[in-house]
Amino acid sequence: MKNEMQIQFSAQSQNESFARVSVGAFIAQLDPTMDELTEIKTVVSEAVTNAIIHGYDENPAGTVTIAVHLEEDVIAITVMDEGGGIPDVNQAREPLYTSKPELERSGMGFTIMENFMDEMNITSVVGKGTTVYVKKQLSKNKVFNH
Amino acid sequence: MKNEMQIQFSAQSQNESFARVSVGAFIAQLDPTMDELTEIKTVVSEAVTNAIIHGYDENPAGTVTIAVHLEEDVIAITVMDEGGGIPDVNQAREPLYTSKPELERSGMGFTIMENFMDEMNITSVVGKGTTVYVKKQLSKNKVFNH
Amino acid sequence: MSFMVDIEKRNNILCVRIHGELDHHSASELRRVVDAELDDPATRHIILNAEGLTFMDSSGIGVILGRYKKLQARDGKLVVCGVSPPVHRLFEMAGLFKVLNVEERESQALRTLGEAV
Amino acid sequence: MSFMVDIEKRNNILCVRIHGELDHHSASELRRVVDAELDDPATRHIILNAEGLTFMDSSGIGVILGRYKKLQARDGKLVVCGVSPPVHRLFEMAGLFKVLNVEERESQALRTLGEAV
Ligand SMILES: Nc1ncnc2c1ncn2[C@@H]1O[C@H](COP(=O)(O)OP(=O)(O)O)[C@@H](O)[C@H]1O
Numbered sequence: 001m002k003n004e005m006q007i008q009f010s011a012q013s014q015n016e017s018f019a020r021v022s023v024g025a026f027i028a029q030l031d032p033t034m035d036e037l038t039e040i041k042t043v044v045s046e047a048v049t050n051a052i053i054h055g056y057d058e059n060p061a062g063t064v065t066i067a068v069h070l071e072e073d074v075i076a077i078t079v080m081d082e083g084g085g086i087p088d089v090n091q092a093r094e095p096l097y098t099s100k101p102e103l104e105r106s107g108m109g110f111t112i113m114e115n116f117m118d119e120m121n122i123t124s125v126v127g128k129g130t131t132v133y134v135k136k137q138l139s140k141n142k143v144f145n146h
Numbered sequence: 147m148k149n150e151m152q153i154q155f156s157a158q159s160q161n162e163s164f165a166r167v168s169v170g171a172f173i174a175q176l177d178p179t180m181d182e183l184t185e186i187k188t189v190v191s192e193a194v195t196n197a198i199i200h201g202y203d204e205n206p207a208g209t210v211t212i213a214v215h216l217e218e219d220v221i222a223i224t225v226m227d228e229g230g231g232i233p234d235v236n237q238a239r240e241p242l243y244t245s246k247p248e249l250e251r252s253g254m255g256f257t258i259m260e261n262f263m264d265e266m267n268i269t270s271v272v273g274k275g276t277t278v279y280v281k282k283q284l285s286k287n288k289v290f291n292h
Numbered sequence: 293m294s295f296m297v298d299i300e301k302r303n304n305i306l307c308v309r310i311h312g313e314l315d316h317h318s319a320s321e322l323r324r325v326v327d328a329e330l331d332d333p334a335t336r337h338i339i340l341n342a343e344g345l346t347f348m349d350s351s352g353i354g355v356i357l358g359r360y361k362k363l364q365a366r367d368g369k370l371v372v373c374g375v376s377p378p379v380h381r382l383f384e385m386a387g388l389f390k391v392l393n394v395e396e397r398e399s400q401a402l403r404t405l406g407e408a409v
Numbered sequence: 410m411s412f413m414v415d416i417e418k419r420n421n422i423l424c425v426r427i428h429g430e431l432d433h434h435s436a437s438e439l440r441r442v443v444d445a446e447l448d449d450p451a452t453r454h455i456i457l458n459a460e461g462l463t464f465m466d467s468s469g470i471g472v473i474l475g476r477y478k479k480l481q482a483r484d485g486k487l488v489v490c491g492v493s494p495p496v497h498r499l500f501e502m503a504g505l506f507k508v509l510n511v512e513e514r515e516s517q518a519l520r521t522l523g524e525a526v
C-alpha cells in the first residue's frame with residue numbers, strides 16, 4: 001500500500017498536539033504497535049516544536065509543513081520550516097546542545113528523533129529554513145517475514 | 147484567537163477517517179461541544195467522500211485539500227478537489243439526489259452539510275474541480291455573550 | 293480506522309452488530325459481510341444493532357437503505373436498534389424512520405420479528 | 410489539547426500531579442503553576458507525580474530540569490513518581506536518573522522526603 005499526506009499550519013504552540021494527532025491518525029492504517037505510535041508522535045512533536053521555537057521564534061506568521069509518505073511498512077516524515085535555519089548542524093545534533101537554554105530547552109530533540117527512527121537527515125540554510133527528514137520501518141512485517 | 151491549517155492527501159477511502167480526526171484535533175482548541183464536534187466531523191466526512199467518489203472516481207492519484215480557518219468562535223472549512231466537477235449544482239444540492247445510485251449513495255451529503263453548518267457555498271467547474279466552503283459559529287460564546 | 297461487524301444467525305433472522313466508525317470506507321466491509329449472508333435465501337430479516345457505533349455519515353444511510361431494498365424483495369424486515377442521538381438525527385434527515393422499524397434494544401427487535409427471547 | 414496540573418502542599422513539600430500531554434505548549438502552564446509556589450521560600454521539595462501523563466517530549470525534560478535547578482539552589486529535592494515506560498525512556502536518554510530521585514508511588518516519594526504517610 002502507498003499513501004501520502006501533507007499538513008501545513010501556523011507556527012503556534014497549540015498546533016503541536018494537532019500535528020501529533022494528525023500524523024498518528026494517518027499512520028494508524030499501517031497498524032503500528034503502541035510503542036511505535038508513541039515514538040513517531042514524539043518525533044513529530046520534537047521537529048514541530050523546533051520549527052516553531054527555533055525556526056520562527058514563535059512568530060505565528062510562520063508556516064510549518066509536514067509531509068508523510070507511507071509505502072508498505074515504511075513511514076517517511078519530512079518537517080519543514082522557512083525560518084532562521086541552523087548555522088552548525090553537527091553541533092545542533094549533539095545531545096544536550098541547545099541555543100535557547102533561557103527557554104529551558106533540554107537540547108535532546110535531535111537525539112530523541114535519531115534514537116526513535118531508523119534514519120534522520122537535516123538540511124538547513126541560514127535565513128532560508130530547515131528540513132528534517134526521518135524514516136522508520138515498522139517492526140510487524142519484519143516479524144511475519146521471518 | 148486566529149489559527150489556520152491545511153491538509154492534503156491522496157484520494158483513498160482510508161483517508162476519510164484521517165481527515166475527520168485531523169480537523170477534529172485542530173478545532174478542539176476552540177473547545178466545541180460534543181455535538182458540534184460530531185457535526186463538523188460529519189461535514190468533513192461528507193465533503194471528503196464526495197471528492198474521492200464523485201470528484202476523482204476513487205482514483206488515488208487525485209489530491210484532496212482541506213483548509214481550516216479559526217477566528218474567535220467561527221470555524222471556516224474549505225474542501226477542494228481538482229476532479230470532474232458538478233454539471234448542475236442546484237440539482238446536486240437537492241436532498242436524495244445522487245448521480246451514483248449504483249454505489250448506494252444516499253444523496254444526503256449536501257443536505258447534511260447544509261443542516262449542520264451555518265453557511266455552505268459550492269463552486270464547481272466541470273473538468274476543473276469542486277470547492278465546498280462551509281462555516282459555523284460555535285454556540286458557546288453566544289451563550290456567554292447574553 | 294476502527295470498524296468491526298459481528299453477526300449471529302437466529303433462524304431466519306440475521307443479527308448484525310456494528311462497532312466503530314461507519315463511513316464510505318467501512319460501508320463496503322459491512323455490505324460485503326451482510327450480502328454474503330443474504331445469498332442464503334433462508335435469511336429473511338435483519339436486525340442492525342448500532343449500539344457500538346461511534347460515528348456515521350451518509351454512507352451509512354446508503355448501505356442501510358441498500359440492505360432494506362434487498363429484504364423488501366424477499367418480504368423481509370429490517371429492524372434497527374441501539375441508535376445514538378447523532379445517528380438518530382441523520383436517520384431523521386434522510387426520512388429513514390418512514391421505512392425502518394426502530395427498537396431500543398436487540399431483544400425488543402427480536403420480539404418484533406416474532407422470535408422468542 | 411488536554412493538560413492539567415493539580416497541586417497539594419504538605420509542610421515544605423509541593424506535590425504536583427500532572428495529567429494529559431506535556432509538550433512545549435503545556436510546559437509553560439506547568440512552569441507557571443509550580444514557580445508561583447516556589448515564590449514561597451518555605452516550599453523546599455517537589456514531588457512530581459507523572460501517573461496521569463499520556464504523552465511527554467523533550468520539553469518536559471526541560472521543564473523538569475529547570476525546577477530541579479531551582480530546588481538545588483535552596484537545598485531541596487525533586488522526586489518523580491508514576492513514570493510510565495515511554496517517559497522512562499526519555500528520562501534515561503537525557504540522563505535524568507543521575508540527578509533525580511525516582512519512586513514508584515507518591516506515598517514512597519513522601520517517605521523519601523521524611524514525611525509520614
Ligand atoms: N527548525 C530549526 N530551525 C532553527 N534551528 C533549529 C531548528 N531545529 C533545531 N535547531 C537548532 O538545533 C538545536 C538543537 O535542537 P534540539 O536537539 O531539538 O534541542 P532543543 O530544541 O532542546 O534546543 C536547537 O537549540 C537550535 O539551535
Ligand SMILES: Nc1ncnc2c1ncn2[C@@H]1O[C@H](COP(=O)(O)OP(=O)(O)O)[C@@H](O)[C@H]1O
Pocket residue numbers: 192196197198200201202227229230231232238239243244245246251252253254255256257276350
Ligand atoms: N466533489 C464533487 N465532485 C463532483 N461531483 C460532486 C462532488 N460532490 C458532489 N457531487 C455531485 O453532487 C451529488 C450530490 O452529492 P451528495 O448530496 O453528497 O450525495 P451523494 O454523495 O450521496 O451522491 C453527487 O451525487 C454528485 O453527482
